[in-house]
Amino acid sequence: MRRESLTRTWLPGIEVARKYQRSWLRTDITAGIALTALLIPAGMGYAQAAGLPPETGLYATIVPLLVYALVGPSKILVLGPDSSLAPIIGAAVLPLAAGDPARAVALAGLLAILMGAILIVGGLLRLGFVTDLLSKPIRLGYLNGIALVVVVSQIPKLLGFSVDGVNLIDEIRQTASAIADGEIDPTAAAVGVGGIAVILAFKLFHSRIPGVLVAVIGSIALAYALHLDDEIPMVGALPHGLPAPALGGLQWSDVLELVGPAAGIALVAFADTGVLSRTFAARRGESVDGSQEMRAIGTANVASGVLGGFPMSASSSRTPVAEQNGAKTQLTGVVGAVLIVVFILVAPGLTSYLPTAALAAVVIVAATSLVDIRSLVEMWSMSRIETGLAIAAFLGVALVGVLEGILIAIGLSFVAVVVHAWRPYRTELVVVPGVDGYHDVKRNPTGRRIPGLVIVRFDAQLFFANGAIFDDYTRRVVARAPEPVRWVIVAAEPITGLDTTAMDELVELDQYLSSNGIQLVFAEMKDPVKDKLRLLGLGERFGPDHFFPTLDTAVEAFRGDVPR
Structure with a gap:
């Protein structure tokens, strides 16, 4: 088996000949x-x-x-x-x-x-x-x-x-x-x-x-x-x-x-x-x-x-x-x-x-067999940004040169990734009657909020370019809540990373919410991200009681914390 693996890695032509x-x-x-x-x-x-x-x-x-x-x-x-x-x-x-x-x-x-x-x-x-x-x-x-x-x-x-x-x-x-x-x-x-x-x-x-x-x-x-x-x-x-x-x-x-x-x-x-x-x-x-x-x-x-x-x-x-x-x-x-x-x-x-x-x-x-207009048309219907990248690569290769065109397109791809991460999808989660779980309010406008609770989701890692956006968005959701808010739960499963700038924004958000009598907690946060919080010195501010394995357990904890 090891010999076959080495052959595939170093002499793939032999492997092709064997299976010819x-x-x-x-x-x-x-x-x-x-x-x-x-x-x-x-x-x-x-x-x-x-x-x-x-x-x-x-x-x-x-x-x-x-x-x-x-x-x-x-x-x-x-x-x-x-x-x-x-x-x-x-x-x-x-x-x-x-x-x-x-x-x-x-x-x-x-x-x-x-x-x-x-x-x-x-x-x-x-x-x-x-x-x-x-x-x-x-x-x-x-x-x-x-x-x-x-x-x-x-x-x-x-x-x-x-x-x-x-x-x-x-x-x-x-x-x-x-x-x-x-x-x-x-x-x-x-x-x-x-x-x-x-x-x-x-x-x-x-x-x-x-x-x-x-x-x-x-x-x-x-x-x-x-x-x-x-x-x-x-x-x-x-x-x-x-x-x-x-x-x-x-x-x-x-x-x-x-x-x-x-x-x-x-x-x-x-x-x-x-x-x-x-x-x-x-x-x-x-x-x-x-x-x-x-x-x-x-x-x-x-x-x-x-x-x-x-x-x-x-x-x-x-x-x-x-x-x-x-x-x-x-x-x-x-x-x-x-x-x-x-x-x-x-x-x-x-x-x-x-x-x-x-x-x-x-x-x-x-x-002419390389020409693929149909895929460009299909891509246009799915993603304007990706179509723009394809057109940029086309113009770069055709008008500037192969290497330059590829580098231009790769550079634009990085820009698109940064822009996507800078302003990612974010939403409030609500309860939809008759459907288990918590759902995007933008897609379920008839869903209802749990009184005193705000659940927000941010679909990207937190880093220097979007930390302030996360902070501002959470504050806006809290401000427009129809009833006084006691807890904010961050549905943190999509958050894959955290840097020092975003950490500062997280601390400022927690200070703001605490000053208004609101507790900030996290549900479904990945262990590597929690490790990063501790590494950045936030272990005391966000202790074990701030983290919940699922949204359901976080919501149950909120209901147990709210006076009847």
């Missing part, structure tokens, strides 16, 4: 084949965006996918180079490389190792709890934001032109301007739009053959037959070479120079990966441990750095492609990694006939 179902094999393989067409250009493109040779992007795809299949807790997360990391990698590595490509590759590998080590240490220290802050509104806003960003970025490729926008608004403006100026390439647009039509048609008729696979293979065949490689942009031939160590010439001074950037990249990579991992796990009815995810991403980065790659994270554009094509387990990523190796060795020129527009079609269809 034969019915999953076909969809895992076909999803891996479809995914490969996207892994190759993405890896090469992001390597070049970071100022590195294109083959390093393939190594930063192959190695992490294989390693993550063994150590990763998420069953369909796709790892690889990412657009948000590429500029940071280039900014950290290229100045130190001084124009030497081999040194740039070595420094990028070192950066991945340092970043991975930071994530591994963070996972061992259980710092993955940050994913617990990713509430449903944040995840919902994040996915819709990512969908918009990805779709907008792919439209120019789909239509056969390119733009160089610095942000989403700029990309939309430039794309619209290019379309208005007639820059659309009819051939590329036909291939791209046709690819979307093929994928959607196969999905509409629930075909067992993935439409993505048909669209990619069909576009390659079409480009070859019509010699389109000279007319529209193609992915290009694969570079030669397999993953291998490339860390020569490094010095300790390089480590010191790259520790800071590695920490920053680690934060960006895990923030993005954490949201993506937890969101896709939730969509599948599964759960992922944040600290385990942190260790897995760290391990995959260390392996990438050792074998000629560079820092990478989960992919928000490639993971949906895997999901849309029926991926069940990490085998999908393994198939993708193995196929890249096969193409490098056997048919490196095949991708010379893969139109960029066809890949854009694949990404756009996959990204």
Whole structure:
């Protein structure tokens, strides 16, 4: 049993292999084949965006996918180079490389190792709890934001032109301007739009053959037959070479120079990966441990750095492609990694006939599957505040950036929690004829008060922000009582904590009530809260006779204390 627990914690891929179902094999393989067409250009493109040779992007795809299949807790997360990391990698590595490509590759590998080590240490220290802050509104806003960003970025490729926008608004403006100026390439647009039509048609008729696979293979065949490689942009031939160590010439001074950037990249990579991992796990009815995810991403980065790659994270554009094509387990990523190796060795020129527009079609269809308007509408009917948080996450991710958008939404979540605790629900409890217990007067306006007794309930912990509100509310209830009040019972079961500021407010309330001949007592207060009262020096003021295990016993004590 202990061995199985260790395997689930450190090598979850083995546990998945033990429980693997034969019915999953076909969809895992076909999803891996479809995914490969996207892994190759993405890896090469992001390597070049970071100022590195294109083959390093393939190594930063192959190695992490294989390693993550063994150590990763998420069953369909796709790892690889990412657009948000590429500029940071280039900014950290290229100045130190001084124009030497081999040194740039070595420094990028070192950066991945340092970043991975930071994530591994963070996972061992259980710092993955940050994913617990990713509430449903944040995840919902994040996915819709990512969908918009990805779709907008792919439209120019789909239509056969390119733009160089610095942000989403700029990309939309430039794309619209290019379309208005007639820059659309009819051939590329036909291939791209046709690819979307093929994928959607196969999905509409629930075909067992993935439409993505048909669209990619069909576009390659079409480009070859019509010699389109000279007319529209193609992915290009694969570079030669397999993953291998490339860390020569490094010095300790390089480590010191790259520790800071590695920490920053680690934060960006895990923030993005954490949201993506937890969101896709939730969509599948599964759960992922944040600290385990942190260790897995760290391990995959260390392996990438050792074998000629560079820092990478989960992919928000490639993971949906895997999901849309029926991926069940990490085998999908393994198939993708193995196929890249096969193409490098056997048919490196095949991708010379893969139109960029066809890949854009694949990404756009996959990204649109992330859009979830219905949940936003449902959330609006249930909670305006949570809907606002989802919209904030959406706007942050779409307009500012993935990490910034997540941090904005988390910050707003904290504000919402504080506001909720600052002005929590509070009410007076009354007796409802024919119904046992004591009930909210707001929901039972015909209920009656027990003469001489006020029962109040405050649904939050007492702390510096709401102690005065509790004090004021209790005084108002006492003041509007139709008869003189002798006791105030606090239904304290919802009160989960107490700080020194709230303690002072409690003392002031007790002094006020005592001066008016009113006794303050508590019913159903949790033992840890009573311990806190004693720890704060209120044990003498609020002795054992001030506490009752239930509201019924407190009310009976009141009735026994009232003169007949």
